[in-house]
Amino acid sequence: AQSVTQLGSHVSVSEGALVLLRCNYSSSVPPYLFWYVQYPNQGLQLLLKYTTGATLVKGINGFEAEFKKSETSFHLTKPSAHMSDAAEYFCAVYAGGTSYGKLTFGQGTILTVHP
């Protein structure tokens, strides 16, 4: 079965600092990987996804993630944090074993941005 581990349930950065949210996956099939963001009392919004092709994926709001097969990682980064980035972030992997997009999610990382 496919699984996702997000290292660090809480990450705190200063405004303007680098954001790094860690995600490691386990998958017995070629992984399709996703990062979603959830703002308070809202649903999940896709930031970016990796399916095939270029391993460095750029998403919305200045975020990007790099798929590293050798490290089974898909870490999310942003060069300069903004106050509006404060939210919860979820890494997800296609769950496998089906012909459709059932997702397995990590436990989430809450990002706090300090002025």
Place this chain on the structure above:
Amino acid sequence: GAGVSQSPSNKVTEKGKDVELRCDPISGHTALYWYRQSLGQGLEFLIYFQGNSAPDKSGLPSDRFSAERTGGSVSTLTIQRTQQEDSAVYLCASSSQGTRTDTQYFGPGTRLTVL
């Protein structure tokens, strides 16, 4: 265009009562997913619809949970004889075709509290 909508946004019920949660997917999306988000379990898959059929119900936690979809559009998740452990945020998502690389668009969720 309109996104995924869910109603009610909040539902408080007494233990043992039945509840119905509604999801309106993005128009034209054939795939619809229900997930549950709780403090202890994180984000969990419940059920997947393709059109009006549910080829994967594997995430439904017990036979008290059921769901249907009509007209290839609106879906209703029903929980019978609610228990306190059913308290969670229930999220609905839709995607255009349900393939493994499709983006799933999430609604804002229904927060269910069972007293």
